[in-house]
Amino acid sequence: MVAVRALLKTRRTGLALYGTAMALLPLMFSNDYYVKVLIILGINILIVLGLNLLMGYAGQVSIGHAAFYGMGAYASAIVTTKYGMSPWFGLLASIILGGIVAYGIAIPTLRLKGHYLAMATLGFAEIVHVLFLQLKDITGGTDGISGISTLSIAGFLFDSPQKLYILVWIVVMAGLIISINLANSRVGRALRAVHGSEIAAASMGIDTAKYKIQIFVLSAVFACIGGSLYAHMAGFVSPDSFTLGVSITLVTMVVLGGMANVWGAIIGASTLTILEEYLKGYEDFNMVIFGLILVLVMVFMPQGLYGAGTRVIGLIKRRFKLIPDTAGEESAAS
Amino acid sequence: MLNVSGLNVAYGHVQVLRGISIYVNEGEIVTVIGSNGSGKSTLLKAISGIVRANAGEIKFNGRHIERNPAEKIVSHGISQVPEGRQLFGELTVLENLQLGAYLRYRKRGGSKAEIVRDLEFVYTMFPVLKDRVGQPAGTLSGGEQQMLAIGRSLMSRPKMLLLDEPSMGLAPIIIQNIFETLKDLREKGLTLLLVEQDAFVALELADRGYVLQNGSVVLHDTGSNLLNNEEVRNIYFGQRKTRGSQ
Numbered sequence: 001m002v003a004v005r006a007l008l009k010t011r012r013t014g015l016a017l018y019g020t021a022m023a024l025l026p027l028m029f030s031n032d033y034y035v036k037v038l039i040i041l042g043i044n045i046l047i048v049l050g051l052n053l054l055m056g057y058a059g060q061v062s063i064g065h066a067a068f069y070g071m072g073a074y075a076s077a078i079v080t081t082k083y084g085m086s087p088w089f090g091l092l093a094s095i096i097l098g099g100i101v102a103y104g105i106a107i108p109t110l111r112l113k114g115h116y117l118a119m120a121t122l123g124f125a126e127i128v129h130v131l132f133l134q135l136k137d138i139t140g141g142t143d144g145i146s147g148i149s150t151l152s153i154a155g156f157l158f159d160s161p162q163k164l165y166i167l168v169w170i171v172v173m174a175g176l177i178i179s180i181n182l183a184n185s186r187v188g189r190a191l192r193a194v195h196g197s198e199i200a201a202a203s204m205g206i207d208t209a210k211y212k213i214q215i216f217v218l219s220a221v222f223a224c225i226g227g228s229l230y231a232h233m234a235g236f237v238s239p240d241s242f243t244l245g246v247s248i249t250l251v252t253m254v255v256l257g258g259m260a261n262v263w264g265a266i267i268g269a270s271t272l273t274i275l276e277e278y279l280k281g282y283e284d285f286n287m288v289i290f291g292l293i294l295v296l297v298m299v300f301m302p303q304g305l306y307g308a309g310t311r312v313i314g315l316i317k318r319r320f321k322l323i324p325d326t327a328g329e330e331s332a333a334s
Numbered sequence: 335m336l337n338v339s340g341l342n343v344a345y346g347h348v349q350v351l352r353g354i355s356i357y358v359n360e361g362e363i364v365t366v367i368g369s370n371g372s373g374k375s376t377l378l379k380a381i382s383g384i385v386r387a388n389a390g391e392i393k394f395n396g397r398h399i400e401r402n403p404a405e406k407i408v409s410h411g412i413s414q415v416p417e418g419r420q421l422f423g424e425l426t427v428l429e430n431l432q433l434g435a436y437l438r439y440r441k442r443g444g445s446k447a448e449i450v451r452d453l454e455f456v457y458t459m460f461p462v463l464k465d466r467v468g469q470p471a472g473t474l475s476g477g478e479q480q481m482l483a484i485g486r487s488l489m490s491r492p493k494m495l496l497l498d499e500p501s502m503g504l505a506p507i508i509i510q511n512i513f514e515t516l517k518d519l520r521e522k523g524l525t526l527l528l529v530e531q532d533a534f535v536a537l538e539l540a541d542r543g544y545v546l547q548n549g550s551v552v553l554h555d556t557g558s559n560l561l562n563n564e565e566v567r568n569i570y571f572g573q574r575k576t577r578g579s580q
Contacts, residue, residue: 186432186439193422193433199384200420205408205437205490 011180014263019173026165035161039233041273042168043226048253048269049179049262050222055251056259057188058215059195060110064121065250067128068098068220070242072227077145077237078138087151091228098224099217106213125247132239144238151232164233171229175222179262191215192260245287249276252294258304267305335360335525336381336412336494341390341400343373343380350376352549353390358494358527363520365528365536365557367570368546374529375417377546378496381527382414383407394494409437413492417499419483423472427463430471430482431456434489449489456485459515477508484515494525501532513539533570537561 022042026035047069054060075097076090109120132139139145151158151167158164182188190211193201198208231237249272257268272290279286301308336358343351351373358364368374379385381392383404392400399407413434422430435449457464460481466474471482480500487495497516501509513535520526530536537543543560545553553560560566 186436189425189429189433190436192425192429196422196424197420199404200416200422201433202404203382203384203408203414203416203420204433204486205405206433207403207405 011184015176015180018176018266019169022172023169026162032161035165036233037273037277039161039165039168040230041270042165042172043230044250044253044269044273045266046172046175046229047223047226047250048257048265049175050219051250052254052257052259052262052265053179053182053191054215054219055254056261056264057183057191057195058212060212060216061115061118061251062121062216062219063118063244063247063251064123064125064128065219065223066242066244066246067121067125068102068223069227069230069246069250070128070132070237070239071098071101072224073231073237073242074132074139074145074227075224076228076231077148080149080232081145081147082138087149087232090148090231091151091225094224094228095221098220102217102220103213106216110209110212110216122244122247125244129239129242129244132242139239142239144236144240146236148231148235148237150235158232161233164229168229168233171225175225176262176266179265183260183262187211195260248287248294249290252290255294256297256304258306258308261304261306264304264306267309271305335362335395336527337391337393338377338381339391339393341377341380341392342388343376343385344388345376345385350549351380351387354546354549354551356544356551356554358525360493360525361520361523362542363516363526363528363540365530365540365543366546367530367533367536367543367560367566369570370531372546373549374546375498376549378414378498378527378529381407382412382496384414408490408492411491411493412496413487413490413494414496415480415483415487415498415500417502419479421471421474421479421483421486424470426468427471427474427482428453428467430486431463431489434486437490452489452491456488459518460485477504477512480504480508480512481515484512488519492524494527495519497526497528499529499531501530501535509535533566534561537566 026038029035029038047065051062051065054062072094075094076087079085079090079093080087105121105124109117109124112120133141135141151164156163158167190201190206193204193206194208194211201208230241253268253272254265255268256271257266258264272293275289276286279289297304303311338357339355341351341354342349354373354377356364356366356377366374366377376385380387380400383399383402383406387400390400391398394410394412397410399410399412402410422433425433431453432449435452438449462478463482463485466478471479474482484497484500500512500516504512509532516526516528516539528536528540537557537560540557543555543557544551545560545566553563553566555563
C-alpha cells in the first residue's frame with residue numbers, strides 16, 4: 001500500500017513538473033516560428049499518446065494514423081471554410097467523423113492479428129490519402145484548403161502562436177491525464193493482458209474485441225483532435241501533410257520513446273519532432289534516418305529511450321549503492 | 335453441475351473429439367486422463383469456450399453454455415488454469431492476480447475489500463507469491479508460475495476450476511504441494527475438473543476419472559478403480575506398476 005501511494009505521488013509530481021515546464025517553454029522563445037514548432041510538438045505528443053495506448057498497451061499496430069490526423073484536419077477545414085461555421089464545430093465534426101470511421105474500420109480489421117492489422121491500416125491510410133487528392137470539389141485536391149479560421153473562446157481569438165499554444169497545452173494535458181488514468185486502471189491492465197495473450201485475456205473474462213475496438217477509436221479521436229488543431233494553427237491543409245511517411249514517423253515516435261509507457265510517448269514524440277526540425281533541410285533524407293532509428297531501437301533498445309534511461313539510472317544507483325542489489329526490491333517490500 | 339453430452343470438436347478437417355459425454359457433480363474432483371493427442375486439452379478448451387464445438391451440448395448448472403464466448407463463460411463461474419499457465423509475463427504477480435478478479439469490479443456488486451481479502455487468501459495458500467508481488471510473472475520459477483496461474487483463476491471466485499496439466503514440467507515435490515492445495519480447495523467447496531498426463535497423481539486425487547482415447551471416452555470409473563484397472567495400468571503407468579501398489 002505504501003508503495004502504491006508513493007507511486008501515485010510520483011505520478012502526480014511528474015505530471016505537475018511536466019505541465020509547468022511545458023507551460024513555461026514558449027516564454028523562452030521570442031520567435032513565433034519556434035512556438036509553432038512547440039505547437040506541432042504538442043500535437044504530435046497528443047497523437048502519439050493515443051497511438052501508444054493502441055500499440056504499446058493493447059499491442060495493435062496501426063500504420064495508418066496519418067489518415068485520422070488528416071481527416072481531423074480536413075473536417076475542420078471543410079466545416080469552417082465551406083460552411084462558414086465556427087471552428088469549434090470543425091473540432092466537433094472531426095471528433096465525430098474520426099470516431100465513426102475508426103469504429104467502422106475497427107470492426108473488420110481488428111479481427112486481423114499482427115502484420116495483417118498493420119497492412120489493413122496501411123491500405124486504409126493510402127485510400128484516405130487518395131481521397132484527399134482526388135475529391136477535388138470537397139478537398140481542393142493538391143491545392144488543399146486555405147483560409148481556415150482560428151479558434152476563439154468568448155471573443156478571445158487564438159490568433160497568435162503564443163495564444164494557440166495555451167489551448168494546445170490544455171488539450172495535451174487533458175490527453176496526458178486521460179492516458180495515465182487509463183493506463184493505470186483496470187482497463188489498462190486489461191489492454192496489457194490483450195497484448196500478452198488474447199486467449200488468456202478472454203479466460204479472465206475480458207471482452208477482447210470490445211477493448212480493441214474502443215482503444216482504436218480513442219486513439220483515432222486523439223489523432224483527429226490533433227489534426228483539427230493543426231488545421232486551425234496553419235490555416236491551410238493539403239494532402240502532403242498526411243502521407244504514409246507521417247504514419248511511419250508516428251509509429252517511430254512510439255517505438256523510440258518506449259512502448260506501453262505514457263512518458264515514453266512524450267519522450268519519443270519530442271525527440272523526433274525536434275530532430276525533424278533539424279533535418280528540414282534534407283527533406284528526402286528524413287525517412288532514411290527515421291527508418292534507421294526505428295531499426296536500431298528495435299534491435300538495441302526494445303524498451304525505447306524511457307526503458308533504456310531507467311535502466312541506466314538503476315545501474316548508476318546500484319553502482320553507488322543507493323539502492324540494494326536485488327531487482328524489484330522497492331516494489332516488493334510493501 | 336457440469337454436463338457435457340455428445341460433444342464433437344474438429345480443427346479444420348481433423349476430428350478431435352467424437353461424441354464425448356462426461357458429467358461433474360458439485361464438490362467433486364474429476365479427472366480426464368489419456369495419452370498425447372487424445373483430446374483432453376481440447377475438451378477443456380471447449381468447456382471454457384476457447385474452441386467452439388461443432389455439435390453436442392455443454393450445460394453448466396442447467397444452463398447451455400456451448401455457444402457462449404470464453405469471456406462470458408468465466409462470468410458463469412467456470413475458470414480455467416490453462417495449459418502452459420498462460421500468465422501475462424510482463425505484468426507483475428499482483429497485476430496478474432488483479433486481472434483474475436477482472437469481472438468483479440462492477441458486476442455482481444464486487445467490492446475492493448473483498449478482492450483484497452481474496453488476495454490474502456491466495457497469499458496464505460501460496461505464501462511464496464506474497465514475496466514476489468512486484469516481480470514480473472515471467473521471472474518466476476515453473477512451480478511459482480503454476481501457483482500464480484491457479485491463484486489468478488481463483489481470483490474470479492469460480493464455482494468450478496478447470497485445470498489443464500498443472501503438473502507439466504514441475505518437480506515431483508512441487509507437484510505434490512500443488513495437488514495438496516487442490517485437495518484443500520475441494521474441501522472449501524470448489525469443484526475441480528482436472529486434465530492430466532500424469533495419470534497416477536491425478537487418479538489418486540480424483541473421485542472419478544475418464545480415460546480418453548482418440549477423442550472418445552473409453553473408460554469411466556472411480557479414481558481408485560481406475561488406479562487398479564489392469565488396462566489403465568498397462569497403458570498409462572508402464573514401469574510405475576510397483577509404485578501403484580505401495
